[in-house]
Amino acid sequence: MSNAPKPTSSAHTGSERIEFFSDAVFAFAATLLVVALEVPEKFEELEHVLLGFVPFTLSFSALVLIWSVHRAFFRRFPLGDRATVALNSCLLFVVLFYVYPLKFLARGIATMFFGRELGAGGEITTLEHLAKLFAWYGSGFAALFLMFALLYLHGARRVEALGLGEAELREARFLARHYAIFVAVGLLSVGLALTGVGLRVALPGWIYGLLGPLCAVHGFWNGRQERRQAARN
Numbered sequence: 001m002s003n004a005p006k007p008t009s010s011a012h013t014g015s016e017r018i019e020f021f022s023d024a025v026f027a028f029a030a031t032l033l034v035v036a037l038e039v040p041e042k043f044e045e046l047e048h049v050l051l052g053f054v055p056f057t058l059s060f061s062a063l064v065l066i067w068s069v070h071r072a073f074f075r076r077f078p079l080g081d082r083a084t085v086a087l088n089s090c091l092l093f094v095v096l097f098y099v100y101p102l103k104f105l106a107r108g109i110a111t112m113f114f115g116r117e118l119g120a121g122g123e124i125t126t127l128e129h130l131a132k133l134f135a136w137y138g139s140g141f142a143a144l145f146l147m148f149a150l151l152y153l154h155g156a157r158r159v160e161a162l163g164l165g166e167a168e169l170r171e172a173r174f175l176a177r178h179y180a181i182f183v184a185v186g187l188l189s190v191g192l193a194l195t196g197v198g199l200r201v202a203l204p205g206w207i208y209g210l211l212g213p214l215c216a217v218h219g220f221w222n223g224r225q226e227r228r229q230a231a232r233n
Contacts, residue, residue, distance in 0.1 A: 135190050138193060
């Protein structure tokens with residue numbers, strides 16, 4: 001993948017403001033994950049808050065990963081045109097929607113593996129509620145990575161305007177397909193949740209394990225295609 005420096009083309013004018021605004025939204029989303037905003041007055045309250053940092057760590061790590069994907073796009077393609085603003089605005093909207101299902105799911109995972117105290121709540125008592133949680137989470141997951149895929153497709157169309165080359169064009173197309181895999185897995189999880197398939201064993205959650213093998217196969221296929229293209233040239 002290319003590590004080309006940020007171009008100085010006028011096509012990226014305004015991208016810094018998009019990044020600043022996006023960082024502010026991500027920071028606000030992070031505050032929504034915080035266990036408690038007030039300083040505890042009793043030791044029991046303090047203990048409850050500290051135990052709540054287990055699910056907070058899980059959800060915060062996921063949010064940081066999303067932010068890092070967002071940052072990587074603008075480092076590769078510093079765009080500030082209307083289409084980028086529109087796609088980025090949709091992405092940030094989804095981030096704010098995604099925070100609460102993410103936070104609740106992190107609490108549920110912590111409760112399942114570490115017990116109710118470390119989970120700080122997040123208990124799911126019925127299969128109907130579990131199905132809805134997986135559906136909400138999967139919908140947010142798919143929508144997030146759909147926006148990233150569309151951003152990279154847009155970046156591929158703007159390669160020439162940014163003064164970039166063939167390598168960056170191939171990279172943009174590769175990453176658009178890469179994040180489309182995330183969308184497909186997220187939608188598969190939603191489908192399983194809504195139909196109730198494997199719900200008792202949390203299959204809609206375990207299905208995200210497909211991301212590793214699918215992305216590895218895609219990377220292998222892409223490398224093979226690039227070697228074939230290089231051989232023709």
